[in-house]
Amino acid sequence: MSAATDIKFRQIAPGLYGTGIHRHDGYDAECCYGCDEHDVEVVIDHFTDEGRGWNIRYLCACGSFTESLGAWYRTLREAKEFIVERPELA
Numbered sequence: 001m002s003a004a005t006d007i008k009f010r011q012i013a014p015g016l017y018g019t020g021i022h023r024h025d026g027y028d029a030e031c032c033y034g035c036d037e038h039d040v041e042v043v044i045d046h047f048t049d050e051g052r053g054w055n056i057r058y059l060c061a062c063g064s065f066t067e068s069l070g071a072w073y074r075t076l077r078e079a080k081e082f083i084v085e086r087p088e089l090a
Contacts, residue, residue, distance in 0.1 A: 015046030035062040044079045054079040
């Protein structure tokens, strides 16, 4: 992904935005529900710490989240900018 236009941010639910960036390998964190999924999407989540900011993490195909992939961001715009500037997430 070379430009911001390559990433299609979409609202999945209030406070949860998908990026369309999927990882099919290199996902070593075990799903908290023990599923065998290895397909995850990079998402922006607002509900991880009582609304203090936005967090970037993986969302497993079964609906479980991983820990943070980066720092907390005060605004959704800052979180989106982090993703756009990190092609290694894709």
